[in-house]
Structure formats: C-alpha cells, structure tokens
Amino acid sequence: MTMRTFKTMTVNCDDAGVMRIVIDVPGRPLNIIDAEVMKELDHVLDEIEHRDDLRLVVFKSGKESGFFAGADVSIIEGIETEDQADQLILAGQRLFDRIERLAVPTLVEIHGPCLGGGLELSLACDYRIARDNSSTKIGLPEIRLGLIPGWGGTQRLTRLVGLKSALDLILKGTHLDAKDAAEIGLVDRAIDPDRWRDELIRIIDQLSRGRRLRRRVNVQRRLFKAIQHSELVRRKIFAMARRVTTKQNMHYPALQAAVHAIADSFRSDSSGYDTEREEFKKLLFTPTCRNLLRLFFSREKARQRHTWTPKQDHVIHDHPIRKIGVVGGGVMGTGIAHCAATRGFNVMIKEVDPSTVDHARKRIEGLVGDYVRHKRLDSDAAKRLLSSVKFTTDSIAFSDAECVVEAVVERMDVKTAVLDQVEQFVSNAAIVATNTSALSVTEMARSMQHPERFAGLHFFNPVGRMELVEVVRGERTSDATVAKLVGFVKALGKTPVVTKDSPGFIVNRILFPYLGEAMLMVQQGDDIREIDSSMKSFGMPMGPLRLLDKVGLDVALHVARTLQSTMPAVSSVIGILSDLVDRGELGNKTGKGFYDYSHKRPRPRSGRKLLRYFVQPPPSIDFIDDGLEPMQRRLVYPMLLEAKRCLAEGVVEEGWAIDLAMVLGTGFAPHRGGPMQVLSSIGMAHFHANLARLTLQLGDRFADTDAITPTSSGFSQLQKQGDRS
Missing domain, CATH: 3.40.50.720 (NAD(P)-binding Rossmann-like Domain)
Incomplete structure (x- = not known):
C-alpha cells in the first residue's frame, strides 16, 4: 500500500488497485471546497491520469460530520470582478470535467451533508452511495444565495435524474435524504448504517473487479424520464417553468437563470457549461445575491457564542x-x-x-x-x-x-x-x-x-x-x-x-407598527386584498392582515397592550383589535378575522362590515422616489423607523442582527436583506424627507422624535452609506 499526505487530503492506494482520496480540510467542522482543495485535487488527478494500474478511485470524507458543505462561500463573496468569477467557475468546471473523463471508475461515499460544490463533484463521478441516516442531506442550495450551481450542476444533474427532478432540486434549493436521492437515481445505493461497512466493502470489491453497479431506478421512472426529455414535452416543461419563475424573477433572477442553464444542458455540445458560467457571473453582482450572501454570513455569525459573549468563549x-x-x-x-x-x-x-x-x-x-x-x-x-x-x-x-x-x-x-x-x-x-x-x-x-x-x-x-x-x-x-x-x-x-430586555424585543417591536398601520388603512377604507397584495409584491411571504389572522387577533391584542407604554400610537390599534376579539373573531382559529375562512379559499371581508367606524382617508401628497409603491411605503416605513430606534437604544449592538431576526422571524423579504439594509438602500436623507411627508399626511406616529446619532458603529456606518446615496 502507498500513501501520500496533503494539507487537505490523504491519498492511499492498496494492492488491489483501489485509490482512496480521503478529504479532511483542517480547521473546519465540515469539508469545504476552497483553493487549496482544488489545487491538491488537481495534483492527484495528474497522478491518476498517468497510472494504468488503478482499478477504482474512491472519494470520501475524513470527517464524521459529513462529506462536503459545498464551496467556500467567503471566497465567492469576496469576488470583486467578473473576470475573477470567470476564473473561479472555469477552474471548477475544468477540474470536475477531468474527474468525469477519468478512464478508471470513480465512486463517492456520502454521509452527512453533500451539498453545492460537494454534490457537483459527486455528479462528475461514475457512482454515488449514501449512508441512510438522518444526517445525510444531498442537494444544490445555491438558489438560496441568489446564485445557480456553477461547476456543472445544472448540466450533469438533468442528465442523471431527469428534467423535472433537476428543476425541483435546483429551483427550490431543497435537499434530499439518502432514500429519496436513490429513488430518483441521484445516488446508486442508500445503505442502512448497520450494513454500511459490509456493503461498502462488497461494492468496492465489485467495482474494482470491473463489474458495474446497476442503478435501481424502476422502469416507470426511466420511462417518465425518457418522455420528459422528448423535444415536445421538454418544451412544454420549460415553458411552464419560465411562466412560474417570471412572477418572481424581479426579486430572484437566479430562478430564470437556472432554467436557462438547465435548458442548455440538452445541447449536443458543451455550450451549456458556458451558459452556466455566464449566468453565474451576472447573478453574483445583483443586489439579491449580495443581500442573501450577507444574511448567510450573519446567520453563521449569530450561531457563534463569541459573537454575543466574547469573554465567555472559553468558559x-x-x-x-x-x-x-x-x-x-x-x-x-x-x-x-x-x-x-x-x-x-x-x-x-x-x-x-x-x-x-x-x-x-x-x-x-x-x-x-x-x-x-x-x-x-x-x-x-x-x-x-x-x-x-x-x-x-x-x-x-x-x-x-x-x-x-x-x-x-x-x-x-x-x-x-x-x-x-x-x-x-x-x-x-x-x-x-x-x-x-x-x-x-x-x-x-x-x-x-x-x-x-x-x-x-x-x-x-x-x-x-x-x-x-x-x-x-x-x-x-x-x-x-x-x-x-x-x-x-x-x-x-x-x-x-x-x-x-425591551418591550417586544426585536421582532414583535418592529413588526407591530407594520401590522398596526395595515389595520388603520382598513379603517380608512383601503381594500384588504390590495393591502396584502402590495406587501407580497414587496417580497413578504404573506400580507400583514393574513398574518394577523394566522397569529390570532387575541395574541396581537396582548402584544399591543404590552407595547403601549413605549408606543403610544398603539392605542388606536388596541381599539380595533378589542372590538374584533370581543366579537370572538380571532382569525384562522375561529374562522373569521380580516378574512372569512368558511370558504374553500379565504375571502377578504368588507372593511365597513368588519370595523364599527371609519376615519377620513389621508390627503394625497408627493413623495421622493424610494423604489416603493405608496401602500408599501406606508407599511414599510414604520418597520424601518422602529428598527432604527432599536439600534439607537442598544436593543442589539449591530444592524445585521436586526436584519437577520426579521428575515428569520417574519420572513421579511430576504432578497432585500432586512429592514436596516432597506434603510441603507433608500438612504437616510431620502428616508427622513419621506418620513416628514408621512408625518404631515398621517400624524406624529411617523415622526422620528429620537433622531439622535447613536454611538453604535453599525449605525454610524449605515448613516454614512445613506448620506452617500
């Protein structure tokens, strides 16, 4: 047996001609594909290509935590030019193309996460086997970062599992367990943990003897795949996919880009890889991608103890x-x-x-x-x-x-x-x-x-x-x-x-002025469906009035009373909620709230029948363009104002924590990056100018009465960005 040790991997070859490439990136809880991994894989491939005594190459992880978490996202985030992006993507595509073209059979052992670039490496191999336990997660989640797979994932996945399964996996960014992956043909075997070692030995022995590992995809699925790939059916599937993704393309351009790249995977030449690379480069510098990357790193930061208690990290x-x-x-x-x-x-x-x-x-x-x-x-x-x-x-x-x-x-x-x-x-x-x-x-x-x-x-x-x-x-x-x-x-x-410890903490404190404003708009005659539709267009998972019904109007009333001491403007909202709660109309759980749930689909109720009294609608006024529709501005600005106050009062020390909390806790339009990022994109000068107009139009609840400059470095930086814009 021969063995070579690299910084990120160990390569050993036994007397039967089986080479095992054991990847163990130092200092990482999970393997990631970074420049060092790519360079060392390149060296190992040089050796494999010049040997004729190998019978099988096996890729595996040296970490019990899993195979690969994917590419190093910090490298992707640090790319500053399209040329840099092109070099990175081209290097990965060429590396995996070399793996795919190896004369010797290749096998990947998957346990734990096998995501992103890790799965793209696996797709370049001949065979994939996965340990069937709860930690195994297989998928291409790049869409969640506003990107598409860039190292051949949009090309190889479609050929392996069929068009529909590939579209589902890439457009949704979901991951599969071992059994589901085996069912669609993404892996060749899903092996019970108790039989893992014995089955692994048997499969490696079988492949090293030159025998194939037959895929266990049923006849019906093979037929379904063949039908999908016929030109007529394929055109219809892509037409449907484009129609669905067009609705979201303004906020999430990666969806249409993925469809484009997958469509080009059916070309007879290799131009689909060029499409994949070009689409990736364009997406990398979109606001959606930059915001989603920022949220990714915020999430990683929030999960570290030393972020919150640096002096306690060793205790x-x-x-x-x-x-x-x-x-x-x-x-x-x-x-x-x-x-x-x-x-x-x-x-x-x-x-x-x-x-x-x-x-x-x-x-x-x-x-x-x-x-x-x-x-x-x-x-x-x-x-x-x-x-x-x-x-x-x-x-x-x-x-x-x-x-x-x-x-x-x-x-x-x-x-x-x-x-x-x-x-x-x-x-x-x-x-x-x-x-x-x-x-x-x-x-x-x-x-x-x-x-x-x-x-x-x-x-x-x-x-x-x-x-x-x-x-x-x-x-x-x-x-x-x-x-x-x-x-x-x-x-x-x-x-x-x-x-x-502050009334409403972060999420409820920032969310409630938004919900309250929606109720006041109903009181002034605005249509319930239009209010909710405007915020779904903004990027919220549901409108404020549907959300109130889902949470429960009795729960909302309790929160409103808790916040009343710090938000005097909540008093008028308490009156609206009290009337509905007294009538037993609590939302989803009682069948009536702002919507009537007795029908197959919830129907918005008439505001005039819902509320006991109305107030005069506000006069019209001109606003400075901030990229928001009038309804959106009226609903979003209360959140932005309250987020700014939270930072000024030190409820949290940095703005990224507010953005992360609102995205994870309320579904606040992820592509916009959170309230503080929206505030930054509008710019403080424009924000204050429009706040002044909203105050004239609607009252003092929009007045920035505590517009002091906080000492927080996060806010100071935000203010500078806003002033520049």
Whole structure:
C-alpha cells in the first residue's frame, strides 16, 4: 500500500488497485471546497491520469460530520470582478470535467451533508452511495444565495435524474435524504448504517473487479424520464417553468437563470457549461445575491457564542445543556419539548394535574407521529423519541435538569408564580428561562434568588419550523448564562439572536407598527386584498392582515397592550383589535378575522362590515422616489423607523442582527436583506424627507422624535452609506 499526505487530503492506494482520496480540510467542522482543495485535487488527478494500474478511485470524507458543505462561500463573496468569477467557475468546471473523463471508475461515499460544490463533484463521478441516516442531506442550495450551481450542476444533474427532478432540486434549493436521492437515481445505493461497512466493502470489491453497479431506478421512472426529455414535452416543461419563475424573477433572477442553464444542458455540445458560467457571473453582482450572501454570513455569525459573549468563549463549554425541563404542556411547551427530543435531549414536561398531563402527552404523540412520517423513521426510532420525553406534575422532577424553560400562559402574575416555584427545586447550576413574546424578563427576575441564571427564550410558533430564537438578556442576566443558552439554541438546530430586555424585543417591536398601520388603512377604507397584495409584491411571504389572522387577533391584542407604554400610537390599534376579539373573531382559529375562512379559499371581508367606524382617508401628497409603491411605503416605513430606534437604544449592538431576526422571524423579504439594509438602500436623507411627508399626511406616529446619532458603529456606518446615496 502507498500513501501520500496533503494539507487537505490523504491519498492511499492498496494492492488491489483501489485509490482512496480521503478529504479532511483542517480547521473546519465540515469539508469545504476552497483553493487549496482544488489545487491538491488537481495534483492527484495528474497522478491518476498517468497510472494504468488503478482499478477504482474512491472519494470520501475524513470527517464524521459529513462529506462536503459545498464551496467556500467567503471566497465567492469576496469576488470583486467578473473576470475573477470567470476564473473561479472555469477552474471548477475544468477540474470536475477531468474527474468525469477519468478512464478508471470513480465512486463517492456520502454521509452527512453533500451539498453545492460537494454534490457537483459527486455528479462528475461514475457512482454515488449514501449512508441512510438522518444526517445525510444531498442537494444544490445555491438558489438560496441568489446564485445557480456553477461547476456543472445544472448540466450533469438533468442528465442523471431527469428534467423535472433537476428543476425541483435546483429551483427550490431543497435537499434530499439518502432514500429519496436513490429513488430518483441521484445516488446508486442508500445503505442502512448497520450494513454500511459490509456493503461498502462488497461494492468496492465489485467495482474494482470491473463489474458495474446497476442503478435501481424502476422502469416507470426511466420511462417518465425518457418522455420528459422528448423535444415536445421538454418544451412544454420549460415553458411552464419560465411562466412560474417570471412572477418572481424581479426579486430572484437566479430562478430564470437556472432554467436557462438547465435548458442548455440538452445541447449536443458543451455550450451549456458556458451558459452556466455566464449566468453565474451576472447573478453574483445583483443586489439579491449580495443581500442573501450577507444574511448567510450573519446567520453563521449569530450561531457563534463569541459573537454575543466574547469573554465567555472559553468558559462552561465542557458541560453543555443536555437535560431540560419544560413547564407547561400547551402548544409552545410541547413544541419546545418535541424539538429538543428530536435533537437528542432528555426532556421532562411538567403540568398541573393528570388531566393536563394527558393533553400534553397527546400533543407530543401527535408531533412525534408527524415527525416520524416526515422522516420515515422506523418503529424503534419512534419509540426512542417518545421515551425521551417524560411527564410529571411535581417540580421536584427538575432537580437534575440543566435548564428549565417556563412556557405557561403569557401573564406576568402566572409566570412569576411558576418561576418562584421552579427555582426552589432546580440545582444551583441550572438555568431557568421564560418563553415570552413581550413580557419583561427583568421584571420577572425581581423576585428570583438567582437572577443571574435567568433569561428569556422567545421561540416562534410553530417551534418545529421557525428557525429564530430571541435570547433575552435581563438587567442581571450573566454572560455565562447567555453563552450557555446560545449554545443550547444552536444545539436545537436553531439560530439565536441576543437582545436586550425591551418591550417586544426585536421582532414583535418592529413588526407591530407594520401590522398596526395595515389595520388603520382598513379603517380608512383601503381594500384588504390590495393591502396584502402590495406587501407580497414587496417580497413578504404573506400580507400583514393574513398574518394577523394566522397569529390570532387575541395574541396581537396582548402584544399591543404590552407595547403601549413605549408606543403610544398603539392605542388606536388596541381599539380595533378589542372590538374584533370581543366579537370572538380571532382569525384562522375561529374562522373569521380580516378574512372569512368558511370558504374553500379565504375571502377578504368588507372593511365597513368588519370595523364599527371609519376615519377620513389621508390627503394625497408627493413623495421622493424610494423604489416603493405608496401602500408599501406606508407599511414599510414604520418597520424601518422602529428598527432604527432599536439600534439607537442598544436593543442589539449591530444592524445585521436586526436584519437577520426579521428575515428569520417574519420572513421579511430576504432578497432585500432586512429592514436596516432597506434603510441603507433608500438612504437616510431620502428616508427622513419621506418620513416628514408621512408625518404631515398621517400624524406624529411617523415622526422620528429620537433622531439622535447613536454611538453604535453599525449605525454610524449605515448613516454614512445613506448620506452617500
């Protein structure tokens, strides 16, 4: 056996002629394709091309975490010219083309993530086998960064899996597990972890002896693929894809670019690779791509403890939270418990009596059932998941918990009573947290014996799908507590944003003026459908009035009352919500709110029938062009103004945290980068000029009364950018 060691990989060749290229990029939790990996692969390919004794080349990862996370996004973000982009993409295309043209068969072993450039490398190989466990994720997520695959992904994927599957994977940026990948022919085998080693040895032996590994794609799928690739059907599929993507192309040009590149993969020559490269270069410098890249790095930054508590980075990490308690088995409590259980935590749920325990158990069973069906887990895995959640009516069960999350009704008196009781039974090292959407963490801590070990954890509903968790620091919360909770949130697979204890924290505080303005517009006679449509055109996942119905008008009323002390303008909105709540019209859950849900499709209700009184609509006025439609301006500016205030007051220290929280917590138009980025693109001079006009037109709620220049470097930089624009 011979062995060569490089900086990012080890290459060894056994006596049977099997060369194994084991990639292990130093200093990275997951392998990435960077300049060093590409250079060393180039050297290894030189050797392979000049040897005639090799029977098989195997690519694998030396990291248990997975195969490849993709290309180094920091290199992509740092590209400044189209020439630099062209060189990078061309180098990758040529490298993978060399792999594809090797005379010796090639095999990729996939476990864990195999994404982006990692999958493009795999597509250049002859065979792919994947370990069938929950960590395996296979896909091309470049569309989420406003880009398309650039190293042959748009060309090779279509030929391998068929047009429809390729369009789905690339346009949606989704990832597949091993079984789904095998079903469409993306991998040749999905192998159970218990049989992984034996099957791997058998397959390598088979291939090294010159025998083929036959793909197990059924006849029906092969026929379907052939039909898709016939010229007539292909034209129809592409025409449909172009129609669908045209609607979003203004905000997300990568969609049309991907369709164009995939269409050219059917050319008889290699010009499809040229198309892929040209489209990638154009997309890289679009505002959408730059904003999505910025959000990508913000997300990575938020998931690091030292971002929030730099002095605590070396402390307490030897004892991460693994056992948690949850007080309250309602929707939020069971959502938190289920999420923790799926990530390997042991969870204890406390309820007040056997009856409420039974309700909580049924909720958990329902959540686990949905999860098992979605993940296609076997019965043993389902039993293990259920057994990791226990139930009790006695707080003494929390004596060995490392963190207890209170998730009871959103009332200060109830929460403080529960927290006082919990603190009597937890250990001296345990952290106690409250899941609250708006109540003061500092006020809750006043009666606690150890306020330094107490903080807020604001999970968003539904817990299983919402990525953001606001970690709320009370006045006496210690850095060590914040650091440990940031690690806990990350271990749950979610993204933490640490915020000062302030009414509404970040998301609710910035979101509510927007929702309130939408209600006032209905009161002044604006059409409900038009209001929502204008914000969907802006890039929001749904309009403000549909969102209010989904959240629940009773919940919105509670938040409004919480914010009233800091936002006096909320008073008029409280009146609107109170009338609807008193009538039992709470939105989706009661079938009526701003929409009527008794029909097949929700229908907007008449504003004049919905609200008891109307006010005079505002006079028309001319505004400075800021790229927004009139309705959008009236709805978006309250968010921008409140985001600016949050930064000025130090609710967070830097603007990127506001942008990330709003995108993850509300779906705020990702292609625009978040409220602070929108503010920067408008420019502070234009923003203040239009605010003054809105104040004249609509009242003092649009007045920037605290227009002081904050000391935050993030805001100072934003102001300079705005002034220049």
